[in-house]
Amino acid sequence: MALFEPGVGYVDISSGQLKGATNRYVKTFNDLEGLYGDTAAFQALASRHGNEVAYEVTDYKASSNPGDIIIGVTRMEPGKVGDEYYMTRGHIHARPNRPEMYYGESGLGVMLLESPDGQVRTIEIGPRTMCYVPPFWIHRSVNVGREPLVMTFSYPADSGQDYDIIAKAGGMRSRIVDDGEGGWKAIDNTGYRARPQTLVDSIMAMVD
Numbered sequence: 001m002a003l004f005e006p007g008v009g010y011v012d013i014s015s016g017q018l019k020g021a022t023n024r025y026v027k028t029f030n031d032l033e034g035l036y037g038d039t040a041a042f043q044a045l046a047s048r049h050g051n052e053v054a055y056e057v058t059d060y061k062a063s064s065n066p067g068d069i070i071i072g073v074t075r076m077e078p079g080k081v082g083d084e085y086y087m088t089r090g091h092i093h094a095r096p097n098r099p100e101m102y103y104g105e106s107g108l109g110v111m112l113l114e115s116p117d118g119q120v121r122t123i124e125i126g127p128r129t130m131c132y133v134p135p136f137w138i139h140r141s142v143n144v145g146r147e148p149l150v151m152t153f154s155y156p157a158d159s160g161q162d163y164d165i166i167a168k169a170g171g172m173r174s175r176i177v178d179d180g181e182g183g184w185k186a187i188d189n190t191g192y193r194a195r196p197q198t199l200v201d202s203i204m205a206m207v208d
């Protein structure tokens with residue numbers, strides 16, 4: 001087995017980027033069509049700001065080898081579509097038994113988690129909060145604050161991302177919306193379709 005060189009990155013809070021990253025990608029608002037409950041509000045946003053960056057990911061990835069890790073930073077704009085806070089697309093790891101760690105750097109976020117059988121959990125993430133995303137949980141980050149949300153993350157390099165699991169269910173089971181007082185609450189996604197038990201069982205059996 002060949003040795004890799006040690007790496008270093010710097011979490012730049014003001015830009016929300018990992019300086020020294022090997023990869024960068026952005027999602028514009030146009031890339032997020034279909035995610036939000038209020039389609040009219042989304043169309044209004046997309047028509048004015050569709051090409052603007054909704055969130056950005058910079059990461060350091062030495063390899064995709066089993067046992068290796070990815071380290072990186074995500075930065076998300078503050079705002080809402082209707083009463084629903086800005087969020088990432090969300091995914092389950094393509095190797096679903098791979099976990100993840102998130103660490104709050106600045107801003108206020110919520111990690112929205114859903115198990116394949118439809119259990120929902122929310123974890124609020126402020127600066128210095130460390131969030132453990134266990135194996136098999138679908139996860140999406142949501143910016144519930146008024147400033148950009150910047151979080152550091154790390155996860156196994158061979159995890160991969162599966163976005164279909166959310167799309168096929170009509171979204172995640174819960175939506176994170178304004179509670180009317182500037183805070184947040186989780187409400188039911190009325191378009192959600194529970195996964196068949198056979199699908200749940202096949203996901204939970206993927207342990208390699």
Ligand SMILES: O=P(O)(O)OC[C@H]1O[C@](O)(CO)[C@@H](O)[C@@H]1O
Nearest residue numbers: 057074088089090091153155161
């Ligand atoms: O892949 P999504 O759902 O767009 O969200 C991006 C986030 O998830 C990750 O892919 C980690 O699984 C990070 O790169 C980033 O923080």
Ligand SMILES: [Fe+2]
Nearest residue numbers: 093100139155
């Ligand atoms: Fe992930």
